[in-house]
Structures are given as C-alpha cells and as structure tokens.
Amino acid sequence: MGSSPSSDAVRLVRLTKVHGTAPHEVVALNAIDLTFRRGTFSAVMGPSGSGKTTLLQCAAGLDRPTDGAVFLGDTDISTLSERELTALRRNRIGFVFQSFNLMAALTAAQNVALPLRLARGRVEADRAHQLLAQVGLGNRTTHRPASLSGGQQQRVAIARALAGNPEVVFADEPTGALDSRNSRDVLELLRKLVDDEGQTVVTVTHDPVAAAFADRVTFLADGRVSGHLDKPTAAVVADLMTALEETAPKEAG
Numbered sequence: 128m129g130s131s132p133s134s135d136a137v138r139l140v141r142l143t144k145v146h147g148t149a150p151h152e153v154v155a156l157n158a159i160d161l162t163f164r165r166g167t168f169s170a171v172m173g174p175s176g177s178g179k180t181t182l183l184q185c186a187a188g189l190d191r192p193t194d195g196a197v198f199l200g201d202t203d204i205s206t207l208s209e210r211e212l213t214a215l216r217r218n219r220i221g222f223v224f225q226s227f228n229l230m231a232a233l234t235a236a237q238n239v240a241l242p243l244r245l246a247r248g249r250v251e252a253d254r255a256h257q258l259l260a261q262v263g264l265g266n267r268t269t270h271r272p273a274s275l276s277g278g279q280q281q282r283v284a285i286a287r288a289l290a291g292n293p294e295v296v297f298a299d300e301p302t303g304a305l306d307s308r309n310s311r312d313v314l315e316l317l318r319k320l321v322d323d324e325g326q327t328v329v330t331v332t333h334d335p336v337a338a339a340f341a342d343r344v345t346f347l348a349d350g351r352v353s354g355h356l357d358k359p360t361a362a363v364v365a366d367l368m369t370a371l372e373e374t375a376p377k378e379a380g
C-alpha cells in the first residue's frame with residue numbers, strides 16, 4: 128500500500144521557486160517533489176544557497192511558489208488568496224525563527240497569547256500558561272524576553288507557535304542563535320512534541336547534531352533533493368554534508 132493522503136502533513140509537488148527577474152533570475156527550487164509525514168520530525172539540510180529557507184517559506188505559506196503545488200493536508204495552499212493564506216498561517220501553521228521574534232515589551236505569557244488574541248479576539252491566559260508549562264516555562268510566565276535565556280526565549284517562541292494548534296510547526300534554524308546546551312533543550316522539546324503529542328515538525332538546520340534529532344533528513348543541493356537519510360546520526364549527516372559542500376557550486380562574490 129502507498130501512503131494514504133492523510134499520512135502526509137505536507138506535500139510538495141514539482142515545487143519551483145524563481146527569485147528575482149530576468150536577467151538576474153535565481154532558480155532557488157527546481158521542481159521539488161517531497162513529502163513530510165504527519166507526526167514525524169523532519170530536517171532539511173544542504174549547502175548555503177541550496178534553497179532550504181525558500182523551501183520552508185513556500186511550504187509554510189510565507190512565500191509563493193513560481194510553479195508547482197504545496198499541499199497542507201488536502202489543501203493546495205498555492206492557489207489560496209492572500210486573505211485565505213493569512214488565515215491558514217494563523218490557524219494551521221506554526222513558525223519558529225532563528226531569532227525568536229518575540230515582542231520585547233510583552234511577558235512570556237502575553238507573547239504566547241498574541242496569536243490567540245489575533246485569531247479569536249480575546250486573551251486566552253489559561254491557554255498561554257498551559258503552553259508555557261508544556262515547554263517547561265510554567266514558572267516564567269511573567270518574565271519579559273530580556274530576562275530569559277536564548278533557549279528560554281526560543282521555548283516561548285515554540286509555545287507561541289503551538290498556540291493555534293497547528294498541523295505543522297516549521298522552524299528555520301531554531302538553534303542557530305543558541306549555545307549547545309540551549310540547543311539541546313530546544314531540540315529535545317521539539318522531539319517530545321512529536322513523540323508525545325503527535326506534532327509534525329519540519330526544521331531547516333546547518334547542524335548535524337540538530338539533524339540527528341529528526342526521524343528523517345532531506346538533503347538539498349542546488350534547488351533539488353539530493354537524498355534522504357532515515358534515523359540519522361550526527362556523524363553520518365556530517366559526512367554527507369561534507370560531500371555535498373565539496374560538490375556544491377561556488378557562490379558568486
């Protein structure tokens with residue numbers, strides 16, 4: 128039996144993204160076919176410029192494909208209007224950025240409640256507290272970002288991403304700004320969300336140690352999928368990345 132549609136959280140079909148306009152076009156994604164299965168932790172890796180961020184942004188509805196389709200569950204999000212896409216990002220997708228993107232003036236709980244407020248028109252303080260407890264910050268609800276460590280700020284950002292009960296949490300280099308201990312805390316949290324809550328997580332990373340937390344690593348090279356690795360170990364991922372970087376086209380400039 129092939130996989131049923133419901134086992135695919137995200138499906139990219141011939142996904143193509145061209146940045147810029149002629150004669151300065153850059154084909155960032157070149158007809159990519161790729162599936163992220165529901166309830167799994169996926170990592171996307173590849174040399175600088177291989178298209179990782181572009182892929183994540185198209186998959187999360189933050190950027191529009193030039194060609195091809197992006198399915199979130201059964202919804203082809205590439206055909207949605209701006210308004211529908213905004214609603215979809217709010218209600219069905221969570222996004223975690225490398226730089227946390229928290230509001231400095233708001234407490235941890237207020238940051239987490241922000242998307243709930245936008246979505247439903249009222250503050251859901253209990254839910255914010257519950258989410259912060261889930262990410263191990265039940266005792267930090269009134270702290271502002273400046274009084275939290277980087278790892279704690281990222282956990283607040285993850286709690287905020289979970290606020291709308293998203294079908295998929297996308298994370299672009301979520302540990303890129305963290306030291307190794309805080310990185311591990313964040314990765315263990317993402318892993319736990321998948322194992323205990325059945326969450327679907329898709330992350331872009333440069334770090335083989337981070338990738339080793341995933342169920343599957345997909346490697347990109349020059350806008351195409353160059354391979355997959357299931358049950359990755361950091362050592363094997365590092366070897367594959369070295370090989371890819373040695374064959375990657377050199378960036379101009």
Ligand SMILES: Nc1ncnc2c1ncn2[C@@H]1O[C@H](COP(=O)(O)OP(=O)(O)OP(=O)(O)O)[C@@H](O)[C@H]1O
Nearest residue numbers: 146147153155173174175176177178179180181182
């Ligand atoms: N807005 C843009 N305008 C023009 N070119 C772009 C734009 N965004 C990305 N690109 C180009 O598209 C290609 C893919 O970029 P992307 O950021 O997706 O790669 P990446 O694998 O995430 O790289 P990195 O690891 O360095 O962050 C690169 O050649 C990049 O220069």
